[in-house]
Amino acid sequence: MDRPPLGKTRHRPAPTASRHGLLGVRARDFDLDRAPAAPDLAGLVERHWLVRWDLPDGREGSVSLLPHPCVNLFAAGGPVAVAGVGDKVFTYRYSGSGHVFGVKFRPGGFAPFLVGPVARLTGQTRPLAEFWGGADAAGLARDLAAAGPDLGALVAVAEHHLRAHRPAPDPEVERVGRIVRTLLHDRSVLRVDEVAARFGLSPRSLQRLFQRYVGVSPKWILRRYRLHEAAARLATDDGPANWSEVAADLGYFDQSHFIRDFAAAVGMTPAAYADACRRRVQPVSA
Known part of the structure; x- marks a missing residue:
C-alpha cells in the first residue's frame, strides 16, 4: 500500500524561499x-x-x-x-x-x-x-x-x-514551513523572539528546531531574505540610494547594521555592489 502523500494535495503551500539570490546585472549567457x-x-x-x-x-x-x-x-x-x-x-x-x-x-x-x-x-x-x-x-x-x-x-x-524514497510524514516540517513563511513575508517581524512567541516556542526551542530541520538559525534566515531583497533592489536602482531609507524598509534599526550585514554576506558594500550593477560588471568573484 502506498504511503500517504507528502504535503497537501489540494493546493500548494505558499513559497518559503525567495525568488531572489542571483547576484549582479549582466547580459546573461x-x-x-x-x-x-x-x-x-x-x-x-x-x-x-x-x-x-x-x-x-x-x-x-x-x-x-x-x-x-x-x-x-x-x-x-x-x-x-x-x-x-x-x-x-x-x-x-x-x-x-x-x-x-x-x-x-x-x-x-x-x-x-x-x-x-x-x-x-x-x-x-x-x-x-x-x-x-x-x-x-x-x-x-x-x-x-x-x-x-x-x-x-x-x-x-x-x-x-x-x-x-518517500519518508514518513513529519508534522514538524509543516510547522517549520509556517515559521519560515512568516520570516519571508511578514515585514513586521524584526526579532526572532517575536517569531518564537507567535508560534508558542521559547527562543531556545525555536533554535533547536531550526538546527534539526533547516541547518541555520531563524535569525540567519530573516537576515538572508532581507539581503536577497536588498541585492535585488540595488541591482535595479538607477541612482544613489538613500541608505537610511533602504535599511528602514528592510527592517534594520540603522543603516550601519544593514551595511555591515550586506558586506559580510556579499563581500562588498552596498554602494560598491550598486555601482557594479549599474556598470553591468560582475560584482563578485570567487
Missing part, C-alpha cells in the same frame, strides 16, 4: 527555468530548477548566488549530489555547453530524508549515495542523464525517485 513540485511533493519541495548554457569555444561564464536556507539535490552530468545550506556566496563557472538540474527543498523539507540534524550538511556538498545508497543514487543519475536537458522530463524522473 545562460537560461534559468523553474518548475513547481507536484502537489503530493510540494510540502517538501519548493521547486525544481534547470540552468542551461551553450558558449563558444574559449569562452567561460560564471554565475554567483547568495544561497537560500534550502538543501538542494543536483546533477551536473555526473553523480547526483546534495548541497546543504550555503553559508557564503557561491560562484559556479561553466564553459562549452551543458546543464545543471536541481531540486530545491523547502527549508526543513530535506530533514525527513536524513537521519540526524540538517545542520551537519550546512556549508557542505555530499554524494547522494551517502543517503540513498550507491545503487539508488546511480539509478537516479542514469535516469536524469537519459532525460537530457528537458525540464519536464527531468522533473518527472526526479519526482519518481523522490516518491520511491
Whole structure:
C-alpha cells in the first residue's frame, strides 16, 4: 500500500524561499527555468530548477548566488549530489555547453530524508549515495542523464525517485514551513523572539528546531531574505540610494547594521555592489 502523500494535495503551500539570490546585472549567457513540485511533493519541495548554457569555444561564464536556507539535490552530468545550506556566496563557472538540474527543498523539507540534524550538511556538498545508497543514487543519475536537458522530463524522473524514497510524514516540517513563511513575508517581524512567541516556542526551542530541520538559525534566515531583497533592489536602482531609507524598509534599526550585514554576506558594500550593477560588471568573484 502506498504511503500517504507528502504535503497537501489540494493546493500548494505558499513559497518559503525567495525568488531572489542571483547576484549582479549582466547580459546573461545562460537560461534559468523553474518548475513547481507536484502537489503530493510540494510540502517538501519548493521547486525544481534547470540552468542551461551553450558558449563558444574559449569562452567561460560564471554565475554567483547568495544561497537560500534550502538543501538542494543536483546533477551536473555526473553523480547526483546534495548541497546543504550555503553559508557564503557561491560562484559556479561553466564553459562549452551543458546543464545543471536541481531540486530545491523547502527549508526543513530535506530533514525527513536524513537521519540526524540538517545542520551537519550546512556549508557542505555530499554524494547522494551517502543517503540513498550507491545503487539508488546511480539509478537516479542514469535516469536524469537519459532525460537530457528537458525540464519536464527531468522533473518527472526526479519526482519518481523522490516518491520511491518517500519518508514518513513529519508534522514538524509543516510547522517549520509556517515559521519560515512568516520570516519571508511578514515585514513586521524584526526579532526572532517575536517569531518564537507567535508560534508558542521559547527562543531556545525555536533554535533547536531550526538546527534539526533547516541547518541555520531563524535569525540567519530573516537576515538572508532581507539581503536577497536588498541585492535585488540595488541591482535595479538607477541612482544613489538613500541608505537610511533602504535599511528602514528592510527592517534594520540603522543603516550601519544593514551595511555591515550586506558586506559580510556579499563581500562588498552596498554602494560598491550598486555601482557594479549599474556598470553591468560582475560584482563578485570567487
